[in-house]
Amino acid sequence: MNAHDPVAVRSIEQAQPAEDGLVREFVVRNPDYYAKVFARIRRASGAVWPFNLGAALLGPVWAAARGITLLFWLTFFLEMLAVVQIGVGAAGNLGAVEQARAERVTKQAQARAEQAKAAEAAGADNAAGLKSSAAALDKAASNARLQVEAAKAKAPLVIVSGLITLLLARLIAGFLGNRTLERRFARWRSKPTLQRGLNNPLAICAFAFCIAAYGLSAYRFAALTPAVWLTAAPSNPEWQAALSSGLDSLMAAVSHLGDGFFGGITGAISLVLDGLAYGLTGMPWPVTMAIILALAWQLAGPRVAIFTAAALAYLAVLGFWEKSLETVALLGTSAILCLAIGIPLGIWCGRRPRVYAALRPVLDFMQTMPAFVYLIPVIALFGIGKPPGVIATLIFGTPPVVRLTALGLQGVPPAIREAAQAYGATRWFLLTRVDLPLAMPSIMAGINQTILMCLSMVVIASLIGAKGLGEDVLNALQYAAVGQGLLAGFAILLCAMIIDRVVQGRAK
Numbered sequence: 222m223n224a225h226d227p228v229a230v231r232s233i234e235q236a237q238p239a240e241d242g243l244v245r246e247f248v249v250r251n252p253d254y255y256a257k258v259f260a261r262i263r264r265a266s267g268a269v270w271p272f273n274l275g276a277a278l279l280g281p282v283w284a285a286a287r288g289i290t291l292l293f294w295l296t297f298f299l300e301m302l303a304v305v306q307i308g309v310g311a312a313g314n315l316g317a318v319e320q321a322r323a324e325r326v327t328k329q330a331q332a333r334a335e336q337a338k339a340a341e342a343a344g345a346d347n348a349a350g351l352k353s354s355a356a357a358l359d360k361a362a363s364n365a366r367l368q369v370e371a372a373k374a375k376a377p378l379v380i381v382s383g384l385i386t387l388l389l390a391r392l393i394a395g396f397l398g399n400r401t402l403e404r405r406f407a408r409w410r411s412k413p414t415l416q417r418g419l420n421n422p423l424a425i426c427a428f429a430f431c432i433a434a435y436g437l438s439a440y441r442f443a444a445l446t447p448a449v450w451l452t453a454a455p456s457n458p459e460w461q462a463a464l465s466s467g468l469d470s471l472m473a474a475v476s477h478l479g480d481g482f483f484g485g486i487t488g489a490i491s492l493v494l495d496g497l498a499y500g501l502t503g504m505p506w507p508v509t510m511a512i513i514l515a516l517a518w519q520l521a522g523p524r525v526a527i528f529t530a531a532a533l534a535y536l537a538v539l540g541f542w543e544k545s546l547e548t549v550a551l552l553g554t555s556a557i558l559c560l561a562i563g564i565p566l567g568i569w570c571g572r573r574p575r576v577y578a579a580l581r582p583v584l585d586f587m588q589t590m591p592a593f594v595y596l597i598p599v600i601a602l603f604g605i606g607k608p609p610g611v612i613a614t615l616i617f618g619t620p621p622v623v624r625l626t627a628l629g630l631q632g633v634p635p636a637i638r639e640a641a642q643a644y645g646a647t648r649w650f651l652l653t654r655v656d657l658p659l660a661m662p663s664i665m666a667g668i669n670q671t672i673l674m675c676l677s678m679v680v681i682a683s684l685i686g687a688k689g690l691g692e693d694v695l696n697a698l699q700y701a702a703v704g705q706g707l708l709a710g711f712a713i714l715l716c717a718m719i720i721d722r723v724v725q726g727r728a729k
Contacts, residue, residue: 247406249418251275258399259406276398277391284394285427288416289401292394297431299390301438306383308439310376323365330358472601483602490608494554501546506537509546517719521726528722532715541690541712548679548689549716551607555614555675556720560668563619567626567667568652571660577627588620592681600685610682614675621670629663630656669721676717690716 244259245252258271276283276292280300284293337351409415441447476483501509510533518526536545570577595613603609633656641655657664683691690713697706 243410244406247409247417248402255399255402259403262400262403270396271399272395273398273402274395277395280391280394281431282424282428283398284401286419286421286424287398287402287405288420288423289398289405292397292401293427296390296394297434299386299393300431301435303383303385303387303390304435304439305442306379306386308383308443310379310383312443312445313373313376314443314445323362323368326358326362326365330355330362333358472598476602479602486612487603487606487608490554490611491606494550494607494611497554498547498550501550502543506542510537513719517723517726521723525722525726529719532719535715536712539708539712541693541709544688544690544693545712545716548691548713549720551610551614551682551687551689552672552675552679552716552720555611555618555678556672558611558615559618559671559675560622562615563622563667563671564626564664566619567623567664568630568657570623570627571630571656580623584620584623587616592617592678596681596685605686607682607687609685610678610687613682613685614678617678618671618674621674622664622667625663625667625670626660629660629667632663633659665725668724672717672721672724676713679713 240260241252241256244256248255258273261271262269273283279286281293281297284290284296333351333355337348337355340348340351405415409417437451441451513533514526514530517529536542566580570580592613595616596609599609599613603612637659638651638655641651646655679687679689680691680694683689683695690709693709694706694713696702697709
């Protein structure tokens with residue numbers, strides 16, 4: 222837009238009063254100042270940084286009052302660092318550790334000197350050695366005292382550094398205040414439910430929080446011996462022991478009551494695993510390799526078949542053939558179970574938002590809990606061996622495919638579904654011919670992530686008796702056999718890549 226164009230100038234002048242009215246409604250306090258500043262920011266061809274004196278003086282309190290969260294935390298942490306630096310420098314305890322060491326070594330030197338005098342008076346043979354040791358300790362005490370003086374000499378520098386950090390925090394608040402508030406104003410125009418004006422109760426709470434945090438932090442780092450309640454969190458070992466005992470009893474009771482149920486699950490998984498492993502390892506290896514290559518060629522094309530041939534040659538030549546087939550049986554069984562449970566559950570979540578909201582905490586728990594923690598209840602309920610490894614992998618690998626399947630279905634454009642329904646599409650037709658094809662890229666990403674999750678559990682499952690390539694990696698870790706561990710790790714990677722390339726190639 223040309224600034225010298227009369228039509229453009231007239232349109233700007235006509236729009237300016239309405240814009241100023243919105244600014245006044247948003248800021249409430251100091252509207253004339255913010256109207257000018259916001260107009261300057263919007264009209265500037267480049268980045269401008271008008272300084273806000275109120276934000277610079279009040280820092281995080283101003284940011285809290287205006288509802289600018291990012292600026293609040295940025296200035297808060299910088300000011301906390303500055304207060305701690307100033308407190309440490311002003312307290313004069315910079316050399317506290319060195320001072321304690323100097324006092325301890327000085328006492329040791331004095332005691333050794335007295336021992337040397339007594340030994341010399343008695344004519345003992347070790348008098349010379351004790352005297353030399355006392356001299357060495359005295360020299361170490363002198364060095365420690367020099368370190369104390371050097372540390373205390375840094376106190377003014379630490380105070381100055383804290384003041385500079387405090388000034389930097391206030392300058393950042395001053396220069397970022399207007400720009401961040403202008404961006405919040407732009408968001409408020411499209412979403413009027415956002416906070417406008419000054420939130421005085423929040424500002425008071427932010428002020429109290431900052432004072433308490435600054436004071437406690439400065440006291441914690443500046444005091445020579447801070448209070449125990451501030452350095453150690455309150456704990457009750459008796460509660461922990463009682464809860465641990467209760468959980469032990471609960472797991473024992475569940476294991477005893479559900480012995481038949483858990484045994485049935487273990488037997489079913491063992492049957493599938495043993496059958497698949499026997500089928501893979503029992504056939505002549507050329508036949509097995511030919512079948513895998515034919516499937517790779519048919520489902521994913523010649524490039525994937527060539528890659529599969531190279532990977533299988535690596536496994537065969539380096540002696541990983543049988544163990545890799547056992548790993549494929551474990552990985553394949555786990556992945557199939559994850560997909561058989563995860564995809565229908567993801568479809569249900571994608572079409573029922575309330576179900577997804579209820580299951581999301583469960584999925585978060587399954588995905589964020591460390592993998593080793595899964596092994597504890599799994600061993601207690603299912604024992605050790607391959608089936609417990611599959612169950613632990615099932616818990617860890619199911620959430621990605623559920624989440625991404627639900628996400629893909631939620632991303633299907635409503636207009637397409639409405640058009641299909643207008644032409645009389647049934648619910649089954651709508652799901653199989655509209656929703657799933659359009660959500661397939663997201664679903665395939667979930668399948669890929671599930672396969673990778675199952676791969677990551679192969680080594681962990683070997684800790685509870687699941688054999689295969691994970692056992693070689695575990696042995697390499699125990700005996701620090703770096704080369705053997707890397708070779709076995711590459712073998713696991715190639716097994717997963719073959720499965721993933723074939724599955725992804727079929728989808729394409």
